Amino acid sequence: MRKPHKPKDWRWLLHRALSLVFSRTVVTIVLVLAQAFWLFSLFYWLGDYSRILSRMGLGLSALMCLALVRQDSTAPEFKISWMILFMLMPVQGGLLYLLWGDKRPAIGLRRRMERAEAELAPLRTGDAAARAELQRRDPRLAETADYLQNYAAAPVFGGTAAQYYPVGDVMLPDMLADLRAAQHSIFVESFIIGMGEMWGQIHEILRQKAAAGLDVRVIYDDAGCLSLLPHNYVDLLRADGIRAFSFNRCVPVLNLVLNNRDHRKIMVVDGRVAYTGGVNLADEYINKVTRFGHWKDSGVRLEGPAARSYANVFLTFWRAHFPDEALDYTALLPEIAPVADTGGTLVQPFADSPVDREVVAKNVYLEFINQAQRSLRICTPYLILDNDLLTCLRLAAKRGVDVRIYTPGVPDKKTIYQLSRSYFPYLLKAGVKIYSYTPGFLHAKTWLVDDRAAAVGTVNLDYRSLYLHFENSTVLYGGEVLHDILRDFESIESASRQIGLKDCRNGFLGSMLSACLRLVAPLC
Incomplete structure (x- = not known):
């Protein structure tokens, strides 16, 4: 006989409600919205109170409008949308654009990324034979490969085996096996990390490998994990011997920097094997948790020299955040021998960044x-x-x-x-x-x-x-x-x-x- 459903204790419900209300996500959103309301109210009130301040607001909007028009890498639709806002809110529009509209990262991040890119991009050496083979097969695609080489420092490689995964459920076992086989280094970068079965298994392997002396590093996006990880999770990882940082910490301050997020998914083992695709490190991506029906994703595993390219991309991002850290690139970016059976595929990993002014x-x-x-x-x-x-x-x-x-x-x-x-x-x-x-x-x-x-x-x-x-x-x-x-x-x-x-x-x-x-x- 089925037992009747027992209603949850009111104290449990109260605890859940308070936990939600005072969660980091809710507090951050409320404080940012409160700041926005205060700024625009103050700007509006001062504009009515003083003609000088009102004209200053109009002048700021005009300057921001000119700055927007001057940008050659911005989509026309983006410009038009902001122009309409400038017309609807001529006093506050410039302030809004200054706080939220510019699509380029903050100056400090931009400069650090440019220095790191200048340091590591020359180490992304390509495969001349692979480029020649692509030219023989398909000259037009070879031109696309040249664009990526010249404007994203992304060479094309042969000697790399590529395996495609139609869903995260299938990819995870291979990923875990490669992590367990790691001998020197593991790099993990993910937009989302969520507590559960998937990350629990990965974290345990990372902890064991770090304890064994391997170089284990983790990067995750703070906004992507805002409601999923404790605010001090970086400290918890470091306590396990895992080097880590959360990108672009979400602080309750209205600013432009919140726009830019690390949406990458990269996992590199020993510079020899790399995984990427749409799969974040949380249980819905392997269908252990159902949120929106069946979660259909895709991923790819690279084994061979092309994997080294993703190690370079990861370390470039790391270098931008720790510019004074001594890095042994010979050990972190070892030369990788080509794989014999590649199935005839040529591989070209690339990264995109709002820093480089190239979409x-x-x-x-x-x-x-x-x-x-x-x-x-x-x-x-x-x-x-x-x-x-x-x-x-x-x-x-x-x-x-x-x-x-x-x-x-x-x-x-x-x-x-x-x-x-x-x-x-x-x-x-x-x-x-x-x-x-x-x-x-x-x-x-x-x-x-x-x-x-x-x-x-x-x-x-x-x-x-x-x-x-x-x-x-x-x-x-x-x-x-x-x-x-x-x-x-x-x-x-x-x-x-x-x-x-x-x-x-x-x-x-x-x-x-x-x-x-x-x-x-x-x-x-």
Whole structure:
């Protein structure tokens, strides 16, 4: 006989409520909003009280407007959205832009990153034979590889085996096995780390390896882990012998720095094996916890010289935060012997940063769209397109390319979900096919161009990923791994519902709502 449900004790409920109300996340958000309200109220009141202050506010808005117009690397949509805010709030608009609008990182972070990049980028040595092989196979893709080499210090490699994972559940066992086999170093960088089975197993291995004398380092994003980890978690890791820091600490102060987040997912073992993709280190990413239905993600394992590139990217970020630390690059970035069986794949890992004034990931995506000859398949959890990407996707479909975009059926953020769907009519009318993954949330960021190239990484199709965040991805040229990626796309499509125009907002009110959402999209 089933026992009747026993209601929870009121003291337990009170404790839970107080824990939520006084959690670091809630306190930070409340204090930031309070500061914003106070600043704008004060600015507004002083503007009414004094003509001089009012004119100063207008002057600040005019200066910020000119600064925005002057930026050549900023999307026109972003400029237009801020121009509208300047018109609606001519006194407060400049202050708002000064506090939140500039997409470049704070000066201190920017300078540290530039110095670290100048120090470590020359150590990213490429593979001349791989570049020559790519030129022989596909001269146009070789030009894309040259762009990444010249503007992102990202060489192309041969001698590297690439294994694709269609879901985090499958990737974790291999990841744990490689961590247990580590002999010299382990580098872990993740946007999200959450307490649970996945991180618990990884943390225990890291603790054991650090105790055995290995060089173990961890970087996580403070905002990504704001509600998931204790505020002093870095100290707890260091107590285990693990070197660690949390990027861009969330302090309850309204400032520009909060914009830039470390969205990368990198794990490197001995400089020889690397993992990346969309999978963060928390239980929903391996479907041990159900949040938005089945969590569909993707990842890739690299074994060989290309893994060393990700070690370099990790250490560049580390160097920017610890510029005075003595680093033995010979030990941390060892020469890696090529792997015999690569399946014919050439590999090019790259990182993107808001520091370099080059929208690297967006340009790679544009290259893929423009080079597609027969088919283009895209997995993305968010579909928030600027004019360049929207125009190129529509043009690709109009010139006969079979363009298919796969999006979540169950949203994690309802507003962003509705914003993504506001682009559907424009794409559908051009002939783009759109699919909604009905079992749950599609978090993969995977691209496949014909049977020629693919990209697996962390970069979403939204303004934050393309302009604000530190990101990374791996371009895969040819080889057997592309067949695995294609099979995964076919599996996604079989579990998805194709979207038609009838599923979109076509009425007056619906289309107006979609237009308003797209207007504020660059500010999200």
